[in-house]
Amino acid sequence: MLLQSRAVFALGLRMCSSHVIKGPLMDTARPSSDMSEFRKTFSKAKHIVIITGAGVSAESGVPTFRGENEKWRKWQSQDLATPEAFSRTPSRVWEFYHYRRELLLNKKPSAAHLAIAECEARLKKQGRSVVIITQCTDDLHRQAGSKHILRIHGSLMETRCVSCGHVTVNKRSPICAALKGKGAPGPDVADAQIPVDKLPRCDESDCHGLLRPNVVFFGETLDSHILTKVEKEMEICDLCLVVGASSIVYPAAMFGPRVASRGVPVAEFNTTATPKTEYFTYHFQGPCGTTLPPALAQHESEVIY
Numbered sequence: 258m259l260l261q262s263r264a265v266f267a268l269g270l271r272m273c274s275s276h277v278i279k280g281p282l283m284d285t286a287r288p289s290s291d292m293s294e295f296r297k298t299f300s301k302a303k304h305i306v307i308i309t310g311a312g313v314s315a316e317s318g319v320p321t322f323r324g325e326n327e328k329w330r331k332w333q334s335q336d337l338a339t340p341e342a343f344s345r346t347p348s349r350v351w352e353f354y355h356y357r358r359e360l361l362l363n364k365k366p367s368a369a370h371l372a373i374a375e376c377e378a379r380l381k382k383q384g385r386s387v388v389i390i391t392q393c394t395d396d397l398h399r400q401a402g403s404k405h406i407l408r409i410h411g412s413l414m415e416t417r418c419v420s421c422g423h424v425t426v427n428k429r430s431p432i433c434a435a436l437k438g439k440g441a442p443g444p445d446v447a448d449a450q451i452p453v454d455k456l457p458r459c460d461e462s463d464c465h466g467l468l469r470p471n472v473v474f475f476g477e478t479l480d481s482h483i484l485t486k487v488e489k490e491m492e493i494c495d496l497c498l499v500v501g502a503s504s505i506v507y508p509a510a511m512f513g514p515r516v517a518s519r520g521v522p523v524a525e526f527n528t529t530a531t532p533k534t535e536y537f538t539y540h541f542q543g544p545c546g547t548t549l550p551p552a553l554a555q556h557e558s559e560v561i562y
Contacts, residue, residue, distance in 0.1 A: 269409075269478055269479030269480075269481070269484045269508050270476065270477070270478055270479070270507070270508070271410065271473045271474070271475055271476065271477055271478075271479060271506065271507070271508075272475070272476070272506070272507045272508075287535075288525065288534060288535070288537045288538060288539050288540035289538065289539050289540075290539065290540060290541055290542070291539075292541070292551065292552065294539075295524055295539050295541075295552060296552070296556060298496060298522050298524075298538075299496065299552065299553070299556060300556040300558045300559070301495075302385070302494075302495050302496035303384075303385050303386070303495055304385070304386050304388075304490075304493050304494045304495050304496075305376075305380070305385070305386065305387045305388070305494060305495075305496045305497070305498070306388050306390060306490050306491060306494040306496070306497045306498070306516070307373055307387060307388070307389050307390070307497075307498045307500060308390045308391075308392075308497065308498065308499045308500065308502055308509065308512050308513060309369075309373075309389060309390070309391045309392065309393060309398070309500045309501055309502065310391075310392045310393070310499075310500070310501045310502025310503055310504075310506075310509070311392065311393060311501065311502075311503070312500070312501025312502065312503070312527060312528065312545055313367060313369050313370060313391075313393065313397075313500055313501035313545050314364075314367070314370075314393045314395050314397055314501075315501070316367040316368070316369060316501075316544060316545060316546045317364045317365060317366060317367040317370070317395075317397055318360075318364055319360065319361065319364055319393075319395055319397070320357070320360065328444075329353050329356070329442045330442060330443065330444055330446055330448075331444055332349075332353075334353070335475055337349065337350055337353045338350075338353075338472075338474050338475050339474050339475050339476055340474050340476065340477055341476075342474075343469055343474065346448075347453055347456055347467065347469075348448065348449060348450055348451040348452075348453070348456060349448050351436060351451070351456050351457065352436065352439050352440040352448065352449055352451075353440065354413065354470045354472075355431065355432060355436045355439060355440040356440030356441070356442060357413060358413050358414070358430075358432065358470075359430060359431070359440065361395050361396065361413060361414070362428070362430055364395065364397065365397075365400070366397045366398075366400050366401035367397070367545070367546045368545075368546035368547070368549070368550055369500060369501065369526075369545035369546045369549045369550070370397050370398055370400070370401035370403075371401050371402075371550075372546075372549050372550040372552075372553045372554075373387070373389060373398070373401065373403060373500075373549070373553065374398070374401040374402035374403040375402070375553070376553040377389075377402075377403055377404065377405065378402065378404075379555065379559075383559065383560055386405070387405065388405045388407065388490045388494075389403050389405060389406045389407065390407045390409060390487055390490065390509075390512065391406060391407070391408055391409070391410075392409060392410050392502065392506060392509050393408075393410070394408070394410050394411055394412055394413045394470075394472045395412075395413060395414075396412065396413075396414045407483055407486055407487055407490070408483070409473070409479055409480075409483055409484070409487065409509060410472055410473045410479075411470070411471045411472035411473050411480075412471055412472065413470055413472060414426060414427065414428050415427060415470075415471035416432075416457060416468040416469065416470060416471055417468065417469055417470075417471040418459035418461065418464060418466045418467070418468055418469075419466055419467050419468070419469055420459065420464055420466025420467065421459060421461055421464045421466055423459060423461050423464070424471050425460075427457075427468075432457050433455070433456060433457045433458070434455075435449075435451045435452075435455040435456065436449075436451070436456075436457075439451070453467060456468070479508070487512070491512060491515055491516050492519075494516060494521060495521060495522075496521065496522055496523075496524075497512075497513060497516040497517075497521060497522070497523045497524070498523075498524050498525075498526065498549075498552075499512075499513040499523060499524070499525045499526070499527075499533075499537070500525075500526045500527075500545050500549060501526065501527060501545045502527070502531070503531060504531035504532050504533040504534075505531070505532060510532070510533060513525070513533055513536065513537060514533055514536045517536045517537060517538070522538040522539070523536070523537040523538055523539070524537065524538060524539035524540070524541065524552070525537045525539065525540045525541070526541045526543075526545050526548050526549050526552070527540075527541075527542065527545070528542065528543065528544060528545075529542065530542070
């Protein structure tokens with residue numbers, strides 16, 4: 258069973274689902290919202306894992322794939338973020354991602370991003386670790402100052418060549434001349450239908466292949482090297498926070514419950530309950546930028562450096 262579980266985890270297909278997995282993961286007593294109790298648990302933790310989802314970046318004004326931002330023009334966002342869509346209409350998909358990239362260039366870290374970064378830096382001086390496992394494809398954790406970040410869905414500020422596989426940080430604006438002024442999301446905006454040879458191209462010598470955003474499209478396999486690191490962190494952590502995550506995108510939706518199945522405290526910070534709330538020790542409802550800073554602030558027992 259353990260080997261089977263690891264095989265499924267290693268496969269790591271990015272999937273969106275509202276299916277709720279039932280099973281004996283842990284006692285499903287109602288999670289506590291007692292901040293003072295959480296703070297006692299936090300003060301004793303040596304290896305903290307923080308799993309972040311789109312809700313953290315939404316507080317910075319970054320649109321998600323759901324709700325009012327579920328559509329771009331007349332297309333469902335999740336239908337554009339697929340390898341099949343990129344293969345069929347790379348111009349349309351690049352317009353969609355160009356729009357998202359340009360939005361990100363003007364966003365700043367939220368109070369939650371900053372609280373996580375400050376906590377990581379502070380606890381490092383005490384010989385304690387904080388690792389961020391994020392589903393977000395923006396650069397806001399890094400901008401806030403976080404160092405130990407595992408991006409399971411990749412980064413919009415990176416590109417990957419479909420020919421040679423070269424990955425590079427790419428923050429050019431616009432990313433190519435043909436996309437300048439393109440990507441408007443209005444339902445009546447027509448596709449630009451940019452020729453493939455005018456889309457972003459690889460700068461590696463003798464390549465000039467088509468570039469794609471270095472993100473994990475829906476239906477693609479997550480990076481096995483990243484997943485190996487994620488699994489290691491989940492096995493050694495003694496406290497886990499699930500912050501701004503909907504808990505419906507797999508395999509990330511099972512990260513928190515897997516930690517909880519070891520008897521490790523898991524605290525969820527979200528604006529609403531999620532399909533996995535029942536598995537967790539704590540649940541703090543409200544904007545992450547409001548609930549998280551006091552949760553991660555310096556505890557009275559901490560040694561001051």
